[in-house]
Amino acid sequence: MDYFSTRGRAPKLGFADVLLGGLAPDGGLYLPSEWPTISGADIASYAAMPYAEIAADVVSRFTGGDIPDAVLLDMCRKAYAGFAHRAVAPLVQTGPNAWLLELFHGPTLAFKDLAMQLLARLMDYVLDQRGRRATIVGATSGDTGSAAIEAFRGSSKVDVFILFPKGRTSEVQQRQMTTVLDDNVHAIAIEGSFDDCQALVKALFARDRFRERVSMAAINSINWARIVAQTAYYFSSAASLGAPTRKVSFTVPTGNFGDIFAGHVARRMGLPIDRLVIATNRNDILARTFAEGRYEVRGVVPTESPSMDIQVSSNFERLLSEALDHDGAAVTRLMQSLGQSGAFSIPEPAMERLRREFSADRADETETAGAMAAAWSDSGYLADPHTAVALAVAARIPVSDVPMVTLSTAHPAKFPAAVEEATGVRPPLPPHLHDLFGRQERYSVLANDVRVLEHHIEARARAATQEA
Ligand SMILES: *Cc1c(COP(=O)(O)O)cnc(C)c1O
Numbered sequence: 153m154d155y156f157s158t159r160g161r162a163p164k165l166g167f168a169d170v171l172l173g174g175l176a177p178d179g180g181l182y183l184p185s186e187w188p189t190i191s192g193a194d195i196a197s198y199a200a201m202p203y204a205e206i207a208a209d210v211v212s213r214f215t216g217g218d219i220p221d222a223v224l225l226d227m228c229r230k231a232y233a234g235f236a237h238r239a240v241a242p243l244v245q246t247g248p249n250a251w252l253l254e255l256f257h258g259p260t261l262a263f264k265d266l267a268m269q270l271l272a273r274l275m276d277y278v279l280d281q282r283g284r285r286a287t288i289v290g291a292t293s294g295d296t297g298s299a300a301i302e303a304f305r306g307s308s309k310v311d312v313f314i315l316f317p318k319g320r321t322s323e324v325q326q327r328q329m330t331t332v333l334d335d336n337v338h339a340i341a342i343e344g345s346f347d348d349c350q351a352l353v354k355a356l357f358a359r360d361r362f363r364e365r366v367s368m369a370a371i372n373s374i375n376w377a378r379i380v381a382q383t384a385y386y387f388s389s390a391a392s393l394g395a396p397t398r399k400v401s402f403t404v405p406t407g408n409f410g411d412i413f414a415g416h417v418a419r420r421m422g423l424p425i426d427r428l429v430i431a432t433n434r435n436d437i438l439a440r441t442f443a444e445g446r447y448e449v450r451g452v453v454p455t456e457s458p459s460m461d462i463q464v465s466s467n468f469e470r471l472l473s474e475a476l477d478h479d480g481a482a483v484t485r486l487m488q489s490l491g492q493s494g495a496f497s498i499p500e501p502a503m504e505r506l507r508r509e510f511s512a513d514r515a516d517e518t519e520t521a522g523a524m525a526a527a528w529s530d531s532g533y534l535a536d537p538h539t540a541v542a543l544a545v546a547a548r549i550p551v552s553d554v555p556m557v558t559l560s561t562a563h564p565a566k567f568p569a570a571v572e573e574a575t576g577v578r579p580p581l582p583p584h585l586h587d588l589f590g591r592q593e594r595y596s597v598l599a600n601d602v603r604v605l606e607h608h609i610e611a612r613a614r615a616a617t618q619e620a
Contacts, residue, residue: 153166153167153184153185153186153188153213153214153215153216154166154184154185154216155167155170155182155183155184155185155376156182156183156185156478156480157176157177157178157180157181157182157183157480158176158180158181158182158183158469158470158472158473158478158480158483159176159178159179159180159480159483159484159487160178160180160478160479160480160481160483160484161178161180161480161484162176162177162178162180163177164185165182166216166218167214167215167216167218167219167376167377168218168219168278168281170182170376170377171218171271171274171275171278171375171376171377172275172278172279172286172367172369173369173370174357174368174369174370174372174374174375175354175357175370175374178484179358179484179487180469180473180480180483180484181374181376181466181467181469181470181473182376183376183470183473183474183478184214184376187417187420187421188213188214188421189421189422190209190210190213190387190421190422190423191422192396192422194209195387195390195391195395195396195422195423196391196395196396196397197391198387198388198391199391199392201388203232203239203240203241203384203385203388204225204228204229204231204232204233204240205225205228206384206387206388206391207228207231207232207270207381207384208221208224208225208227208228210380210383210384210387210421211224211228211270211377211380211381211383211384212224213421214376214380218278219274219277219278223277227270227273227274227277228270230273231269231270231273232266232269234258234259234269235257235258235265236257236258236582236584237254237257240257240266240388241253241254241255241257241266241385241388241389242254242257243389243392243393243557244533244560246527246530246531246533246543246558247530247531247551248551249551249552249553249554249555249556250546250551250555250556250558251389251393251555251556251557251558252533252535252539252557252558252559252560253385253389253402253557253558253559253560254560255385255559255560255561256536256560256561256562256563256566257563258299259299259302259584260295260298260299260302260328261324261328261562261563261565261566261582261585262295262298262299262459262561262562262563262566263295263382263411263559263561263562264295264296264298264299264300265299265302265303266381266382266384266385267299267377267378267379267381267382268296268299268300268302268303268371268378269299269303270377270381271303271371271375271377271378271381272300272303272304272307272310274377275304275309275310275369276307276309276310279309279310280309284309284367284615285309285310285311285367285614285615286309286310286311286367286368286369286615287310287311287313287366287367287368287369287609287613287614287615287616288300288304288310288311288312288313288368288369288370288371289313289315289353289356289368289370289609290312290313290314290315290353290370290371290372291314291315291316291346291349291350291352291353291372292314292315292316292321292329292346292349293316293317293320293321293346293407293458293459293460293461293462294316294320294321294322294325294326294458294459295325295459295561295562295566296314296371296372296373296459297314297315297316297325297329297339298325298328298329300312300314300371301314301328301329301332301337301339302328302332304336304337305332305334305336305337306334306336307336310336310369311336311338311612311613311614311615312336312337312338312371313338313340313608313609313612313613314329314337314338314339314340315340315342315349315352315353315605316329316339316340316341316342316346316349317341317342317344317345317346317348317349318341318342318343318344318597319341320345320346320454320458320461321458322458322566322567322569323589324565324566324567324568324581324585324588325458325566327588327589327591327593328585328588329595330593330594330595331588331591331592331593331594333592333594336614338596338609338612339594339595339596340595340596340597340598340605340608341595341596341597341598342598342599342600342605343597343598343599343600344600345452345461346452346458346461346462347452347462347463347464348600350372350464350466352600352602352605353370353372355602356368356602356605356606356609357370359602359606362606362609362610365610365615365616366609366610366613366615366616367615372408372466373408373409373410373411373466373467374410374466374467378410379410379413379414379417379467380414380417382410382411382414383414383415383417383418383421386402386414386415386418386423386425387418387423389557390418390423390424390425390557393555393557394555395423395424396422396423396424398424398554398555399424399425399426399554400423400424400425400426400554400555400557401425401426401427401428401429401549401554401555401556401557402415402425402427402428402429402556402557402558402559403429403431403542403543403545403546403549403556403557403558403559404428404429404430404431404542404558404559405431405457405460405538405539405541405542405559405561406430406431406432406438406460406465407432407435407459407460407461407462407465408462408465408466408467409430409438409465409466409467409468409470409471410466410467411559411561412428412430412510413467413470413471415428416428416471416474416509419509426554427509427510427511427549427554428509428510428511429510429511429512429513429542429545429546429549430442430510430511430512430513431512431513431514431515431541431542431544431545431546432460432512432513432514432515432541433455433457433460433461433514433515433516433517433520433541434453434455434514434516434517435452435453435455435460435461435462435463436514437449437450437462437463437464437465438465438468438512439512439513439514441468441498441512442506442507442510442511442512443512445497445498445500445503446495446496446497446498447468447486447490447495447496447497447498448494448495449463449464449490449494449495450463451463455517455520455537456517456520456521456537456567456570457520457537457538457540457541457567459538459561459562460538460541464490469483469487471506472486472498472502475498475502475503475505475506476499476502482499486498513545513548514541514545515540515541515544515545519544520537520540520541520544520574521540521570521573521574522544522574523535523540523541523543523544523547524537524540524543524570524571524574524575525574525575526543526547527540527543528574528575528577534564534571534575534577534579535560535564535571536560536561536562536563536564536566536567536570536571537567537570537571538561538562538567539558539559539560539561539562540574542558542559542561543558546558563579563582564579565579565580565581565582565585596608
């Protein structure tokens, strides 16, 4: 199994190199050269399998032998052992043929844990094999950062630097990042937006000397291993609802397009998915793209669903590559246009293909609060604001015999203020986080300036002192 860059001008790599590498040297994202398929019989067998075994089976199709299957299975068992629910990713029915897929039972209460807990173990394994260290520099709108910090804390191989937009994450999100005091953990508040943080990480990746000196690795949703790990819960939930005999649809609260792209991967692997519905908040670049055929960046508006307050949706480039038959030159042209003028138009044939498999819609703040209130009054369910964006969008789709699964991406207690305002109920933090507000915080505040950041990291990364 090898991987090519969406821009078509980088050498192909194997799984372990893609895992450590992040962005391709030509600026593109990696995709597998072919889609492995999972047979109907295998999908049916998932209905009675523990989640960790499903995850190991799905991920093993992509490793090309770089991770022995027995090692992978052991990693998956350990990655999901700490989850607070035995099913790991349980389904809850909320209405006629409507389901929520709860992805927030991991240590940091958001779906990012499902990928990150496995990613940390995969990286540690590969680095150990190679006798190397690595430095992770990641941008977060809130949830990726805490998931990464929790997954990598205490690692002897990896230092973690997490950039978050100062004052734009929820208090719970910030404290989950800033109260982890392990030596290898570095939380950095950037004076800017999430897109600024993401641009800083991209700029650092583009600095060859720096990237090599610190062995920079990416943990953002551009990391292919994260996407693959997320593919597992599309299979597990669909199998529970009767796949492969029965089709299933998914509505996904979307920001960087990693989660929903994992659904696309599941479909390419043979899972009978009817519709994949992209749900965005007021930052609706994807909804506008599907309506108008034009991807156009506008300013980011802060909302109650901050993990979706994104304009440049990194993984969308992967879907674009799929829709353009992996024409690297065509993808490069569109991305250059995005860099120069903040927009590109998608050729009509590609747009038609995308509309056949995806729909996209948005929910504003009033609709999101309304969806939280409705879930509480109609089904006694407390949904977090991200989940509520997707519930608001899914509610517009007529009920049919195809089950609609809405991804519930965060625990309501991660965003207590918004939930309380919409429902009158303040969701308590689960026991393992009850003292979060009494813990000591540690973080740096840095200007939105790539040079300042570079110095900060070079002075602290252990990999910078090792022989390259
Ligand atoms: C990250 C995140 C999202 C968006 O997921 P993408 O993969 O970036 O599209 C949605 N909800 C929550 C709670 C998140 O943390």
